[in-house]
Amino acid sequence: MQYRQLRIISGKGSGPAEFREALRGIALDKQGRLYAAGDSEVKVFDTEGALVRRWPAALAPHSVAVAADGAVWVGQTGQIEIFNAEGKPRRVWKDGARMGRVTSLGFFNGFVLVGNSAERCIHRFDATGKFLNTIAKNNPLEGLHIPNGVVDFGIDAHGVIHVANPGKHRVERFSLDGALLGHMGKFTGPDPTGFSGCCNPTNVAVAGLNLLCVTEKAGPRAKIYDYAGQLIAIIDAGFDPLTKNMDVAVDGRGRVFVSDTAKLAIFVFEPVGGPLS
Amino acid sequence: MSDAVSRRELLSKLVRGSVLAGMGGAALFLVKKANGEIVWQVDASRCVNSRLGEVGVEACTLCTSECVVSLSAVRAVNDFSKCGRCNVCPAYFDITSAVNELGLPSQKLCPRDAITRKMIGAADPEDPANNFYEYVIDEEKCDGCGRCVMKCKAPLGLGSITLKVRYNKCLDCNRCAISLSCPKDAVTQVPKMAGLEIKLAEHTE
Numbered sequence: 068m069q070y071r072q073l074r075i076i077s078g079k080g081s082g083p084a085e086f087r088e089a090l091r092g093i094a095l096d097k098q099g100r101l102y103a104a105g106d107s108e109v110k111v112f113d114t115e116g117a118l119v120r121r122w123p124a125a126l127a128p129h130s131v132a133v134a135a136d137g138a139v140w141v142g143q144t145g146q147i148e149i150f151n152a153e154g155k156p157r158r159v160w161k162d163g164a165r166m167g168r169v170t171s172l173g174f175f176n177g178f179v180l181v182g183n184s185a186e187r188c189i190h191r192f193d194a195t196g197k198f199l200n201t202i203a204k205n206n207p208l209e210g211l212h213i214p215n216g217v218v219d220f221g222i223d224a225h226g227v228i229h230v231a232n233p234g235k236h237r238v239e240r241f242s243l244d245g246a247l248l249g250h251m252g253k254f255t256g257p258d259p260t261g262f263s264g265c266c267n268p269t270n271v272a273v274a275g276l277n278l279l280c281v282t283e284k285a286g287p288r289a290k291i292y293d294y295a296g297q298l299i300a301i302i303d304a305g306f307d308p309l310t311k312n313m314d315v316a317v318d319g320r321g322r323v324f325v326s327d328t329a330k331l332a333i334f335v336f337e338p339v340g341g342p343l344s
Numbered sequence: 345m346s347d348a349v350s351r352r353e354l355l356s357k358l359v360r361g362s363v364l365a366g367m368g369g370a371a372l373f374l375v376k377k378a379n380g381e382i383v384w385q386v387d388a389s390r391c392v393n394s395r396l397g398e399v400g401v402e403a404c405t406l407c408t409s410e411c412v413v414s415l416s417a418v419r420a421v422n423d424f425s426k427c428g429r430c431n432v433c434p435a436y437f438d439i440t441s442a443v444n445e446l447g448l449p450s451q452k453l454c455p456r457d458a459i460t461r462k463m464i465g466a467a468d469p470e471d472p473a474n475n476f477y478e479y480v481i482d483e484e485k486c487d488g489c490g491r492c493v494m495k496c497k498a499p500l501g502l503g504s505i506t507l508k509v510r511y512n513k514c515l516d517c518n519r520c521a522i523s524l525s526c527p528k529d530a531v532t533q534v535p536k537m538a539g540l541e542i543k544l545a546e547h548t549e
Contacts, residue, residue, distance in 0.1 A: 207465060207474045214428025214502055234430055235473040254432050256443045264439060264500055265430040285399075285500040308399050311499040 068291065068300040070323060070336040075305075076116040077103060079331040084110065084118040086331040092130035092171075093326045093333055095316045096137065096152075101324060103333060104128035104141055109154065116335070122154030129217075130182070130314075132172035140179075142169025147181065165190045165198060170217045175226045178243060182218035182230075187211045189220060189230065191243060202245040203230055211239075214266045215284065217312045221273035229279055233266035238279060238292075251279075251296035259290070260298045274317040282325060284311035289325050289336075302336050380511075383536040384520050386418060388506040390530035393490035394497050403494040407507055407531075408487045410521045417514040418488035418507050418522065420458075420481050426504035429464065429476035434500050435492035436461050436479050446472070454492055458485035483510065511536065 078085050090105035100119065101112040109131060110121040130142035137152035147160040147169055160166070167185025174180070178199070179192045187210025189202040203218075204210050211218060212234025220230035227248065228241045240248040252268070255261025262268055268281035268290070277294045287310045288303035306313070307329035314326045323336045388394040392404040407418035432439060432448060436459050441451035452459070460480050468474035481492075488507055496505040509531070523531040 207468050208476060212431070212476070214430055234428070236432070237473075254443065254447055254449075256449055257440050258443070265428065265432055265434045287499075309397065309499055 069339040070300055070302045071339055072304050073322065073335040073337045074116050076101065076112050076333040076335065077110065077331065083121060084112075086110075088331075089127065090326050090328055090331040090333075091128055091314070092132075092142070093314045093316050093324055094131045094133050094139075095318050095324065096133040097135075099318050099320075101316075101333065102131050102133055102139060103326065104131035105331065109139060109141060109150070111154075112333075120154055122150065124148055125159070129168060129170045129184075130172055132174065134174050140172050142166075142172050142181070144168055147172070160192075160196050162198075168216075171219045173220060173222045173228070175222045175243065180220070180222065180228065182220055184213060184216055184218045187213055187218065189218065189228065189241075191245075200245050202228060202241045202243075203232075203239065203247075205245065206247075208234075212266070215269045215312055217269060219270040219312075219314070221271050221279070223273045224276075229271055229273060231268050231271045231281065233262075233269050236262040236267060238268065238271050238281060240294075251292060251294060253296075259301055261296075269312050270315050272315045272317050274323070275321060280315050280317050280323055282313040282315050284313070287311070287313060287327075289313070289315060289323055291323075300338075304336075305334060306330075380516070381536050382533050383511055383516065384417075384509050384514055384523065384531055385534045386507045386509055387530045387532055388503075390528045391490075391493070391507055392528055392530070393493040394503060394506050395528070396498060396503075398494075399499075401494075403489065403491040404527075405489045405491075406525050406527075407522050408489045410525045411488070412517065412521055413513055413515060415486075416488040416522075417509050419483045419486045419510050419513075420488060420490070420492050420505050421483075421508045422479055422481050423504045423506070424478070426502055427479065428502050428504070429478060430501075431473050431475065431477060433461070433477065433479050433496075435459065435496040435505055439495075453495060454486075455489065456485045456487060458482045458487075459492065481505070 086105040092104045094102045099114045103110045108123045111119040113119050126143040128141045132140045139150045141148045145163045149157045167183050170184045171182030177194045181190045188204040191199045211232050232239050236254040237250040237252045239250040253261045264285050267283040270282045272280045274280040279292050282289045287306035291299040306327050310327045310329040316324045321338045325334045408416045437449035438451040438453045439449050441449045444450040462478045464476040493505050497503040
């Protein structure tokens with residue numbers, strides 16, 4: 068399977084569509100619009116990569132996610148800031164203990180999942196903000212092994228959470244109630260079928276039925292795997308060699324969006340010959 | 345005329361004052377150096393092996409080859425507060441070597457085998473990756489070649505390992521041979537402060 072670069076969105080600069088210092092998280096909505104969080108704001112781009120709107124965030128964002136109702140959730144330090152689709156603030160969830168550093172967010176059946184890199188785990192809340200349970204904390208390491216400082220996960224259509232555990236060179240699968248269901252991936256050194264370096268993959272997204280897209284650092288690349296850990300594709304074009312913690316999102320047409328945190332740009336790739344089923 | 349004389353006198357006094365101040369500063373520097381208050385140290389933000397942005401290049405080994413001290417007065421030091429305690433440490437393992445039956449790289453990186461890897465806590469028999477690891481550098485073996493430093497820095501690692509001049513080994517030469525050869529001017533004379541002296545490797549036990 069091969070991918071080709073479709074376009075590059077944003078970049079380092081002072082223009083309205085650019086980021087000055089930081090690009091942390093990306094997300095897609097149902098219409099395929101891209102939400103990028105960095106510096107101290109959220110920017111929305113249309114499917115062609117043109118800036119649609121932008122708005123400021125109260126604190127520097129670490130992550131962004133779009134809920135089923137179109138609300139935009141922005142993960143920050145100690146809190147989550149929630150906006151409507153137009154960028155008007157709705158409310159703020161504060162929880163200094165469970166939202167130490169919110170580096171990923173996800174939704175499933177009315178539940179909100181919060182990746183907290185300060186605690187190296189995921190917390191599940193109901194829609195009202197009531198805490199329900201903790202995921203990926205009950206192990207000898209008392210959390211995920213994330214020397215890279217980011218908890219990142221995706222949720223598939225069955226409510227299975229796929230979370231990057233880079234220190235173990237794995238993507239681990241958890242149920243919503245926190246049971247470890249299994250994992251895929253292992254350290255394979257220079258062999259690209261597995262994961263390399265001290266700690267990869269750093270980020271993960273569900274890429275379709277039984278497919279995951281992950282990103283790695285040093286050298287930076289994105290890869291497509293099936294749930295069993297079979298490597299499907301490698302995408303390694305154009306990333307800055309110093310980039311790490313590249314957030315990733317995949318749309319319904321199989322297009323892969325990868326944030327380069329050094330170039331402060333989002334690279335868009337599309338599968339040659341159409342999406343994988 | 346008297347104005348011109350007074351200007352000359354003023355200039356003369358200024359020059360004399362500057363010279364005296366310079367001599368005083370130099371004398372103070374020499375006194376401090378003699379008292380061990382001024383020492384040679386590696387600036388990690390300049391050193392090729394630890395500065396960010398230098399990727400895909402070989403480690404610089406001048407600290408080993410140029411120092412007049414046996415093995416070198418420069419040693420690699422692991423700051424445990426920054427270490428990721430990884431299962432596969434790129435400063436310990438040669439991560440490009442073949443993977444062995446344990447799922448780990450088959451070769452070590454350090455040519456002098458100066459780094460030891462120790463599991464923290466009890467082993468998980470069901471999952472060997474379920475542990476943090478401590479990496480301790482034996483400074484008596486280390487010759488400051490910087491290979492581990494180069495592999496430890498971001499984006500591959502966290503940059504917890506840096507090169508440091510060990511004051512108890514440094515002869516405090518007036519013209520440090522490493523300093524003269526360092527292409528990045530990374531070895532400089534700095535005030536010795538107690539806080540700068542990173543403690544020797546501390547074990548968790």
